[in-house]
Amino acid sequence: MQAISARGLRKTYGPTTALAGVDIDIAPGEAVAIMGASGSGKTTLLHALAGIVTPDVGAVHLATPMGVVDVARLSDAERTRLRRERFGFVFQEGMLVPELTAVENVALALMLVGAPRASAIQEAAMWLGSLGLAGMEDRRIGQLSGGQAQRVAIARAQVTGASIVFADEPTGALDSVTSAEVMSALLSATVGRGRTLVLVTHDEQVAARCSRVVRMRDGLLVDAGAGAAGAPAASPQPAGTLAPPAPGTAVAAPHPAYGTPAAPRVPLTTEQQWQVRA
Amino acid sequence: MSALRLAPLMLRPSTQGAAVLALPMIAFGIVTWLLGIVVGGARAFFTWTTPDAALYQLLAVVALALLAVPLVSLGGSAARLSARRRDDRLAALRLLGATSGTVLALAVAEATALALVGAILGVAGAAATSPLIGLIPFAGEPLGASALLPATWSIGLAAAVTLLAASSALLSMRRVMVTPLGVARRETPARVHWIVIVLAVAAMAIVAGAFSSFASIGAALGVVAMVAVLGVGFGIAMLVLNLLGPWLLGVQARIQARRASSPVRLIAARTVLESPKAAWRQVGGVALVTFVGVIAGVGSALLGSADAGGEMTLAADIRTGLIITIVGSFLTVACTVGLQQAASILDGRALSRALHHGGMDVSTMDAARRWAVLSPLLLVVAVSAIAASVLVVPLLGMALLFEPVTVLITAGVVVTGVVIVGVGLLVTRPLLRRVATAHVATA
Ligand SMILES: Nc1ncnc2c1ncn2[C@@H]1O[C@H](COP(=O)(O)OP(=O)(O)OP(=O)(O)O)[C@@H](O)[C@H]1O
Numbered sequence A: 001m002q003a004i005s006a007r008g009l010r011k012t013y014g015p016t017t018a019l020a021g022v023d024i025d026i027a028p029g030e031a032v033a034i035m036g037a038s039g040s041g042k043t044t045l046l047h048a049l050a051g052i053v054t055p056d057v058g059a060v061h062l063a064t065p066m067g068v069v070d071v072a073r074l075s076d077a078e079r080t081r082l083r084r085e086r087f088g089f090v091f092q093e094g095m096l097v098p099e100l101t102a103v104e105n106v107a108l109a110l111m112l113v114g115a116p117r118a119s120a121i122q123e124a125a126m127w128l129g130s131l132g133l134a135g136m137e138d139r140r141i142g143q144l145s146g147g148q149a150q151r152v153a154i155a156r157a158q159v160t161g162a163s164i165v166f167a168d169e170p171t172g173a174l175d176s177v178t179s180a181e182v183m184s185a186l187l188s189a190t191v192g193r194g195r196t197l198v199l200v201t202h203d204e205q206v207a208a209r210c211s212r213v214v215r216m217r218d219g220l221l222v223d224a225g226a227g228a229a230g231a232p233a234a235s236p237q238p239a240g241t242l243a244p245p246a247p248g249t250a251v252a253a254p255h256p257a258y259g260t261p262a263a264p265r266v267p268l269t270t271e272q273q274w275q276v277r278a
Numbered sequence B: 001m002s003a004l005r006l007a008p009l010m011l012r013p014s015t016q017g018a019a020v021l022a023l024p025m026i027a028f029g030i031v032t033w034l035l036g037i038v039v040g041g042a043r044a045f046f047t048w049t050t051p052d053a054a055l056y057q058l059l060a061v062v063a064l065a066l067l068a069v070p071l072v073s074l075g076g077s078a079a080r081l082s083a084r085r086r087d088d089r090l091a092a093l094r095l096l097g098a099t100s101g102t103v104l105a106l107a108v109a110e111a112t113a114l115a116l117v118g119a120i121l122g123v124a125g126a127a128a129t130s131p132l133i134g135l136i137p138f139a140g141e142p143l144g145a146s147a148l149l150p151a152t153w154s155i156g157l158a159a160a161v162t163l164l165a166a167s168s169a170l171l172s173m174r175r176v177m178v179t180p181l182g183v184a185r186r187e188t189p190a191r192v193h194w195i196v197i198v199l200a201v202a203a204m205a206i207v208a209g210a211f212s213s214f215a216s217i218g219a220a221l222g223v224v225a226m227v228a229v230l231g232v233g234f235g236i237a238m239l240v241l242n243l244l245g246p247w248l249l250g251v252q253a254r255i256q257a258r259r260a261s262s263p264v265r266l267i268a269a270r271t272v273l274e275s276p277k278a279a280w281r282q283v284g285g286v287a288l289v290t291f292v293g294v295i296a297g298v299g300s301a302l303l304g305s306a307d308a309g310g311e312m313t314l315a316a317d318i319r320t321g322l323i324i325t326i327v328g329s330f331l332t333v334a335c336t337v338g339l340q341q342a343a344s345i346l347d348g349r350a351l352s353r354a355l356h357h358g359g360m361d362v363s364t365m366d367a368a369r370r371w372a373v374l375s376p377l378l379l380v381v382a383v384s385a386i387a388a389s390v391l392v393v394p395l396l397g398m399a400l401l402f403e404p405v406t407v408l409i410t411a412g413v414v415v416t417g418v419v420i421v422g423v424g425l426l427v428t429r430p431l432l433r434r435v436a437t438a439h440v441a442t443a
């Protein structure tokens, strides 16, 4: 069972072909890096998988507790809801609400899916703490460094228990040391807890830490990467982290506010940070 | 690379549509038109030689001042919007080798050109409508042709508006150049100094005190002196309101931010808290109009109860002037809200898009924006209605305040103000939707 799989994705913008027929399968617990030259269609593929754009042709099958849905056939409103409830996003530059504090930015994601404020703030603070941002909860976004802001964004992407996190060049604006730290945080917060990570990057070092690297050229997947047969990459689970979901129940439980009770979300410690190829 | 060669790039239609081009131009047009009419009318009084002339001239200057301040700040907002409209092109232009000086020059030139077109249209509009304005009776007779602004004055007015636009655009762009994220990057919200609040309250108390003793000694003074004292008193009160407004909004927002239980309310309160002054700029106009409206209402009630006589015409003229001022202020408020909203939507477009990608409904963003304006609006309208009443009661007594005419006029002004602000929010809604759902090639 795949977490998400796409068949025959095509997307054109006027004369430009952004996707020229892409098939891809992503298993639960995988960390997939999408690489390729600028303009090769990486962002478009990520957006099509995440239901931000609909492909002209093709299907995107997503496993949910209610069964498999074709993301490409959902209405705008349904796709927006899906993104809010099941996916997490990390962008190149934080994209946090500058008027809110760090902890409020994270809590906002929970409040948007119906969690009451007090518990949302509490949970958000826990996530910030586990990502090494304890004591910075009440900082405004302008008072954070780029790496810190990205970690707030990672917390926001995972606080709702999203089963898949999509990241478009999450380290693109960072130096190499900070980039490595943010990557550790991102991996431990996602695949380290059995979630799935789909990430676009230009950085080979960042890609190397993922369990699979796929490459694009001119809107096509030219290299589906090792381990593409569907099995998740070997994912050593350090003691203390959550077990990955059992096969067949691929999708993580949604937030209690709108679905079945979630597994307890245990804050991570740095020792628990999970690195595939460390 | 020369500015000339890059100009076509800047002028290419942008994703934000024609509205963003038209909005500042319309605003400049309205600013110039209103200023033209008001200056023209005020000028007419200065041609008078009757004994009353001095009083009318004084009142005209007061009305002009009441309108000029919001009009000038509206002009500033319009310039800011037109300058920032295309700052998404700045990066692209820089990549093409444009220096930041070139980019700055292009943006300012564009804003100035828009202002010039708007100003010319506005001057023409003022000339076209001056026969109508000439029909308005003052001192028992229509103003007539003297309300028409002479050509030299018109040219001067258009030049002044264009110059204002150019300097506002320059200032605004400089800020953008220094910090690309503009205001959004500011680290701590601005606070109003406590001294200001103490002074403001003291001034208000002095005016109220003066008014309550005025009721007994007022009769001994002449009409001109009476009106002058009242004018100065109310002027001070409105100035105080202007100073206290942002502070009040900050206090309200701080309480709301603490209590907010929904994302919409939390974002709205934090937005106001980020810059209470910016919030005040959008709703302050309605507060001031409400203030004037209460006084106009009480004045009308007074007029209804007073017996006929020479002072009857004066009172009627003052009421005419107040109505013109209120209508003009409403137009200014409508434009200001529309422009400010459009500008802040454009400033925050990358974030709106990202939040929508993350699953936030556009309607949620829209609601947050709505609350960030409407909740301050309701507060300031209530406060200014109360402030005006407090000043009027010692002068004229409680009874007039609750006359049906007073209540009707006050309610009419308040409802119109709120509706106008609502319309300003509504017309910018499609822009928010377009910005948040735009598919752009870059992530
Ligand atoms: N909204 C759009 N309108 C027009 N063309 C677009 C749009 N989005 C993408 N494209 C085009 O589709 C192609 C693929 O774009 P995409 O953003 O997916 O590339 P990318 O691989 O993410 O590039 P980069 O590494 O530069 O981010 C490009 O040629 C791009 O110009």
Ligand SMILES: [Mg+2]
Pocket (backbone or CB within 6 Å): A042, A043, A044, A168, B441, B442, B443
């Ligand atoms: Mg991209």
